[in-house]
Amino acid sequence: MAPTEILTFLGLAVVGIDPFGGLIAAGALAHGARTRALLSLTGAYLALIVVEILVLHPVLLFAEHLLGPLLSRPGFWSIAQLLVGVALAAVAVQQGLSARKPPSVPKARGVSVRAMAIAGALLAITSLADPPFVLSVGLASQVGSLPERIALLVAWNLLYQGPLFVLLILALTPLRERAVAAYQSALTRWRTAIVRTLVALLSVAAVAAILEAVHALATGRQPWLHVLLT
Numbered sequence: 001m002a003p004t005e006i007l008t009f010l011g012l013a014v015v016g017i018d019p020f021g022g023l024i025a026a027g028a029l030a031h032g033a034r035t036r037a038l039l040s041l042t043g044a045y046l047a048l049i050v051v052e053i054l055v056l057h058p059v060l061l062f063a064e065h066l067l068g069p070l071l072s073r074p075g076f077w078s079i080a081q082l083l084v085g086v087a088l089a090a091v092a093v094q095q096g097l098s099a100r101k102p103p104s105v106p107k108a109r110g111v112s113v114r115a116m117a118i119a120g121a122l123l124a125i126t127s128l129a130d131p132p133f134v135l136s137v138g139l140a141s142q143v144g145s146l147p148e149r150i151a152l153l154v155a156w157n158l159l160y161q162g163p164l165f166v167l168l169i170l171a172l173t174p175l176r177e178r179a180v181a182a183y184q185s186a187l188t189r190w191r192t193a194i195v196r197t198l199v200a201l202l203s204v205a206a207v208a209a210i211l212e213a214v215h216a217l218a219t220g221r222q223p224w225l226h227v228l229l230t
Contacts (some may be wrong), residue, residue: 017161
């Protein structure tokens with residue numbers, strides 16, 4: 001991947017960052033969870049994510065083979081980009097509505113190793129419904145070198161679940177109590193501003209994707225989505 005492509009790839013993780021892993025970890029720590037419970041949460045998440053990536057890779061390749069004739073048509077990519085723009089707009093609306101709700105850290109019903117493992121597995125399953133995650137696997141599959149592909153996906157997931165991994169690292173230090181308090185304070189203080197910024201970025205990206213797709217349809221050329229994924 002070229003440097004700009006790597007930045008675009010990692011940018012998907014930043015835009016689609018998942019706060020729920022951090023919320024689960026913060027709730028567990030606030031209720032006295034031990035380090036092994038957090039390790040169970042993270043381990044179950046990573047194990048299932050690896051399985052999902054291994055399954056998604058051949059599925060996406062099969063879909064590419066099946067849709068081969070369509071993939072050569074500019075109109076197909078333009079319509080696909082229109083759908084991406086609409087999806088980005090929908091996420092922006094959803095995030096905007098969530099910003100109106102008061103932030104809260106969910107209370108953990110249990111902090112056992114088994115409960116945290118189940119939570120980690122469920123957290124990983126929700127990634128399948130997240131377009132940035134699926135798109136990241138598709139983009140990484142375009143890289144021929146296996147070590148480079150693995151490095152890209154590891155870096156992507158570290159950013160995607162940044163809050164979870166940061167809290168896990170801090171939980172291994174004497175700063176765990178301060179980390180939980182700081183995370184909850186930041187969530188309360190900065191959540192609205194962060195969500196509004198994210199909504200603005202998503203809205204700009206949605207408008208740009210839709211307008212460029214419409215222009216590509218009108219001129220008969222390939223849109224930027226084709227350049228990004230091929």
